[in-house]
Amino acid sequence: MITGYHLLVCLFLIIFQTTMMAGVPAYLYDLLGPFMVYLGVHRRPREAIPILALAGLAMDGISGGVFGVHLTAYLWIYVGVRWAIQFLHVGNVILLPLLVTAGVAFESLVVAFSAVVLASSTWPVGSMLSVVSGQVLWGALTGPFLMLFFIRGQRVVDRARTSVLTEKDTLRTH
Amino acid sequence: MFSKRMILVAVVIVLIAVNIILLTITSKHSQTPSGLGRGALVVVSPFQKQFNNFVQSVKGIWNQYFYLVFTAKENQRLKKALAKSMRQLNRCAESELANDRLRHLLGFEEEVPWPMIAARVVGKDPSPWSKTVIVDKGTEDGVRQGAPVVIPEGIAGVVVEASHRYAKVLLLIDPNSAVDALVQQTRARGIVKGGGADYCVFNYVLRKHEIGVGDTVVSSGLDGVFPKGLRVGRIAEIVRLNAGIFQKVSVTPYVDFEILEEVFIISKPAFESLPEEP
Numbered sequence: 001m002i003t004g005y006h007l008l009v010c011l012f013l014i015i016f017q018t019t020m021m022a023g024v025p026a027y028l029y030d031l032l033g034p035f036m037v038y039l040g041v042h043r044r045p046r047e048a049i050p051i052l053a054l055a056g057l058a059m060d061g062i063s064g065g066v067f068g069v070h071l072t073a074y075l076w077i078y079v080g081v082r083w084a085i086q087f088l089h090v091g092n093v094i095l096l097p098l099l100v101t102a103g104v105a106f107e108s109l110v111v112a113f114s115a116v117v118l119a120s121s122t123w124p125v126g127s128m129l130s131v132v133s134g135q136v137l138w139g140a141l142t143g144p145f146l147m148l149f150f151i152r153g154q155r156v157v158d159r160a161r162t163s164v165l166t167e168k169d170t171l172r173t174h
Numbered sequence: 175m176f177s178k179r180m181i182l183v184a185v186v187i188v189l190i191a192v193n194i195i196l197l198t199i200t201s202k203h204s205q206t207p208s209g210l211g212r213g214a215l216v217v218v219s220p221f222q223k224q225f226n227n228f229v230q231s232v233k234g235i236w237n238q239y240f241y242l243v244f245t246a247k248e249n250q251r252l253k254k255a256l257a258k259s260m261r262q263l264n265r266c267a268e269s270e271l272a273n274d275r276l277r278h279l280l281g282f283e284e285e286v287p288w289p290m291i292a293a294r295v296v297g298k299d300p301s302p303w304s305k306t307v308i309v310d311k312g313t314e315d316g317v318r319q320g321a322p323v324v325i326p327e328g329i330a331g332v333v334v335e336a337s338h339r340y341a342k343v344l345l346l347i348d349p350n351s352a353v354d355a356l357v358q359q360t361r362a363r364g365i366v367k368g369g370g371a372d373y374c375v376f377n378y379v380l381r382k383h384e385i386g387v388g389d390t391v392v393s394s395g396l397d398g399v400f401p402k403g404l405r406v407g408r409i410a411e412i413v414r415l416n417a418g419i420f421q422k423v424s425v426t427p428y429v430d431f432e433i434l435e436e437v438f439i440i441s442k443p444a445f446e447s448l449p450e451e452p
Binding site: 017018020028030062063064065108111114115116127131 | 235296297298299300301302304305306308317334344348350372
């Protein structure tokens, strides 16, 4: 059930940002970045890695950038967050937004780096600073709210799952 | 002499007669005799008035309430009707615009001698670092990798990846795209590359060539991808450096990539469509 929820969120975010947000300015960041932070905080590797791999491959398939850059970014965000939560109390009001911002900043930098340095025909380095700073700023402002939505959605799914299981148990005992 | 019974009957008859006479007399006058009527008015009317007011207000509340309920219902109905009309109007406007665009495209298709596949843009790359779009035609429809993508205004890009039903198009403004081009007026040759934003750079144009701002740049057909003569853009800026053999030229594409909705994919390879030598 929770895997279905994660897949649905990924699908929605990908479709949303490739169709609805197609005309928005360049500094809008990849919305899957905060989702990867959420996976890192709340999901174990065996649940999260297939999801992030699918999301990364989908984004790389859609994007015209260097293939594998999104997958790489998602994977390292996940690893970084798993490492960070060992000593960070992520329930904290300041630390969680900070973690989301760091995730968005990391992804933005990785994608920008791939475009400016790795791509066959590279972008001017000067454009990197303005785009990345805009994305980080937007990520810092809106990313934590997205994260809250993901957490709330997870709670709803968990509750639904629990009630279904309880109902099943009740039917079995009767 | 007279019995009691007879006297009673006589009194009753007299009373009836007097009554009839009085009625006859009063019926001749419009005003009530003496102040009896006025006294009644003074006493009763205030009560009547208050009662009437009360009844009217109750009636008013009753009527208004039902009227408001009715109005609210009517309002809802009208809002729904308006929304429906607005949707229809919007659909009509969209159809009209689509019709115009498709007519424009159809005219272009008739003008262009190469076989083309019409496709619709269904998605855009969200990353600011790559300028690609996804179109709803793929290998099943005859789209192949490397096929040029055009619209009536000019070159839009090139197909870089094609699945069965969809294809990814690298837009002209992406830094990874390049078109061998020449200036229509002077025939100065160079390579148009994407600038990342909404412009392109025209590289390798020799300093000796006289070109001007506003000149049209067209594809040369020498890259083996784009057929000759397709419009690319117009020259927006020229910087002639003191050193070096090339000029720095920037080109504004004719295609507005922000509003790209339908495109044509040229299905025949460009080198096949080059004019044959006599």
